[in-house]
Amino acid sequence: MLNSIRNNTFSFPRPFIAGVVSASLSLSVGELVASITSKTSSLVYAVGEFIIDITPGDIVRGSIETLGNYQKTVLLSSIVVLSLIFGGFLGLLSQRRSEISYFLFIAFGIFGGWTLNRDPLTSTSAALSLSVFATLIGLSTLTFLNTLLDEVEDTQIEDPRNTYANRRQFINWATGMTVAAGTMTGFGRLVLKDETVRNIREKIVLPQTETKSGSVDTQSYTEVAGSSTTTTTPSSESNLLSFSEMNDIEGISSYITPNNEFYRIDTALRVPTVEPSTWTLTIDGLTANPYEISYDEILEMDLVKKDVTLTCVSNEIGGPLVGNAVWTGVPLGEIISKARPSDSAEQVMCHSVDGFRAGFPLENIFDGRTALLAVGMNGVPLPIIHGFPARLVVAGLYGYVSAVKWIKRIELCTWDGNDGYWIPRGWSKRAPIKISSRIDVPQKRKIDAGMQVVAGVAWAPLSGVAAVEISFDSGPWQECDLGVSLSGESWTQWVYRWDAKPGKYEIRVRAIDAKGNVQSSKVVSPAPNGAEGLDKVTVRVV
Structure with a gap:
């Protein structure tokens, strides 16, 4: 009776484990191959891209708002976990209906190959080869482990004394294969990954650009920006605090966001790696001179540098999906004008190497705002995750309609009948960035009485921030001191020095732009064209 209970207890996990191990080896082979070469994606990434493409816009918006920069990690982790569970189910099924189990395993491999073939960066032959190889590895593993399980069952009948030894053999093989799967993934990602593009990028030195000096603390600015020159002209108002004064405030966002801290929101699960020697940008569509x-x-060409604040439309009030950088590039007007747009051209539709596309009005290129084909960020070539070798930067527009990374084509087209990636998913086609502000300091919610600072950043493209005000417990608005901002297209640091008395306070902040527009206090969610409302924090002074 006891042996019967033990057999029933342990008969369920072993086939499940066999299926999980088989699925993990299949996935690991895909990860290993994708790590070695930049010519193909992995099966996990390909399935993830497919899920993103078919997911309704409301769900995508919710995931970005909830998870932010962790959205991709959660998605990929979920795909791996669900794939392993499905493999475990196939392992259980193989004990009763092996032909159906193997058929479903093959079908899952075909599905992976199909999603891989959808990737613009993966050829059909590479997708077919990788999916077939990974499927064969998985099927072979499942067949082998099932053979070991059959031997366990046979010894229970013929010689129960050998049952323990055969179980141990199964566990050893399953453990070894699991370790092999993890090793292949880790070794591929950390040791064998293709560093060709990264090495090429590190050797590139951007040409010098023309210097236009300003009158307010230009040296401090260039040190922060990691660059020796700037083409923007700082304000001449003497009451503005210098960059060094503002950056001495612990916890405030620096005027220039370091590259490794700049937010990243895009649809690319696998970051494209594009060799600049083979890359070209095509400008065509409704033009007389495509090239x-x-x-x-x-x-x-004559490169320029512009400090421009970019923000994601999914950024909540007070959220982190915003940053300011010095962008180096060619004015987009020069690129477009050479193509000689036709009179019917109304929209600039930009295409990425990974299939993403976004469009904005052609008039925005020629209305005086900064619009760049950017090749540099904060004095160095674009980081790979931010679009190397080239991307678009358009001041005053949310990134989902303009900030195309890894760009390969600029197509001039009509406004109607041509939509970017996010428009059918519920986002507005016109996307001007809204005036907003954020409280960075105090970071702690319990502070000491006495002199304290309340500080943060505010942005109001394209006119720039003229004033920032804060309010305590819905009391009167009080003006803050502003830091230097080198253009209306970049954010402004602000600070308020507060003689804090014991008690509990709700602090709110609002910005006012150079045209007199006041940041709205009405709470509006990010969808479909950007959040509205006032950032606020509650602190207790002791």
């Missing part, structure tokens, strides 16, 4: 331009030809 292509290479990376080297862009670097030979």
